[in-house]
Amino acid sequence: MKRLSRPGEGEILLLTASRLLDGRIVWLGEGEHWRESIAEATRFTYEDAGAALERALAEAEQKEVVAVYEVVAKDTQPPEPVTTREAIRAHGPSVHPDFSYDHAPVREKESAL
């Protein structure tokens, strides 16, 4: 398995995926349910994240998500991804603030797993 990204000072790891049904970006939250908002994402230390990721990968098919991996984020409220790529995934395209998940109406929640 590929090595985990290592968070720096004041940073944590989150787990993310794309929802199978609609490709919506989701974050692993409480009770190991996939959530739409990054604010609901569980914060992992480097030490905890490996096992959690393995479990999430093993359960991906059953929980109807694809492309599961970890993301380094600042340990803020809500957590904020460190890279531009992950910030764009979390908040939507920078060229269309109106499309961002923070502002756009959340789509019907079919896979409220």
Next chain:
Amino acid sequence: MTQPASRSVGHYQYEERDRAFLQERINEFEGQVRRRLSGELSEEEFKPLRLMNGVYLQLHAYMLRVAIPYGVLDSRQLHKLADVAAKYDRNYGHFTTRQNIQFNWIALKDVPTILRELAEVDMHAIQTSGNCIRNVTSDEFAGAAKDELMDPRIHAEIVRQWSTLHPEFTFLPRKFKIAISGSPEDRVAARFHDIGLLARPSENGPLFRLFVGGGLGRTPVVGQELFDSVKEEDLIATLEAVLRVYNAFGRRDNLYKARIKILVQTIGLEAFRKAVEEELARMDRAAYRLTPEHVAQIRARFALPDLKAPADASDVLEQHKKADPAFARWVASNTHPHQDEGHICAVISLKTPGDIPGDVTSEQMHGLADLAERHSFGEVRVTHLQNLVFGHVRKDQLHELWQGLKALGLAAPNVGLISDIVSCPGLDYCNLANARSLPLAQKLGARFGDAALQAEIGALSIHMSGCINACGHHHVGNIGLLGVDKRGAETYQILLGGDAGENAAIGGILGPSFAEDEAVDAVARIVEFYLGQRQKGETFSAMLKRCGLKAFKEVAYETV
């Protein structure tokens, strides 16, 4: 919505068996999606299947790429695309450099329904992804341009029919792109395709100049001339032979080396030509012979526009131009001469400075479809530079069309000028990107948006890509920009001197990459230098040749 464009011209009319075939393909994919959603198919099993149907997983959702064979749409189809954008996307469609359209906010569960809706107007997503022969692209002024030698669409359609689901070529080592033009001015970037065809008539029927092994991406290569004059009857046999040689020898072990350009480079053009000739000698030529009857049959399925214009159409246009300088400016940059004296080709810029290149809203698509009904026989073409074309507009009605375009916010007078920026979606949407390209395109567009300034600068192309895959053709822009990831930061490399046409050239890299705003300033300094130093009538590429890359480098990095 307006009535179906029964009189629409310019593209091949489907037959019942074409439609039945589409339905079969959709049924098949619908079953696959169902099995994926029920968990019967794993992601690993499903991915190649969705890719064969134009469905990618991107940064925010699935992306659906819809084919527009050789870039020709009718108004009925454009209305349908507008409906899809409104119903299943966020009200937008994005026209691409491969004359396709992409929807960026698609849900997988909706795809079979969308494909059914598209099939109602004879559209599909076949050959838009996967390692097959991709959609054939062609000249946006086909069948209309005054400088055209022969209409390339007939043979584009013949090549499309040959390539669609060719049993031998559905699993090639890598994707394969073919472009065809019938004009002395290469408007399809023929030398940057796996196969580029330039058609011309002769006393003994059409002849095709065939380039092979061109491409951009990680290893940009200018295609080389494989044959100077392929006869019409041998066209399909020759394509078949090239594909067979590629399929037999192309590398499958390394994704980056799998394109035909690498094969041709590795074994050399002579050896490649010899292999193709041997294959031609071996194969059953008669089975692949393209007969004049077959060509005539295909030709008959293209309706021709009934070009009737009043005798004073040209005079009326001149009067309109005199009366309205803004219109005159738009005519100067956004039109191309037509074969018929009373008509003209109009280019609709999808690059309104400050907006996202290639993006069109659902309302704009509906509006354009209505305008096409009124002014261009219900026909719209997509260009490989992410603009649209109305092929046959009456000169005396051009002003009315322009007003309609203005009302839609689509009358930017900048085609071929510096703010006509080609750009891929970059990191705002694309899973493979290193950096964003759209914000930079917007900033550059705004910086050079002033119409008078652009007119003064003259023809100059900026192309940008968010990664080395080069979907925005950055290698062939006079000024190219490439997004690179420098330890987590988005930066931009500048290339100068690219050219996609007759004088095909790959841009030279200027030096270390810039941060976004620095890149905008560097481009501004480069353009200023060009304006200050150019000789009368000197193009950007010509001046670059005269002064050398180093002079531009000093200006860009302000080391002088």
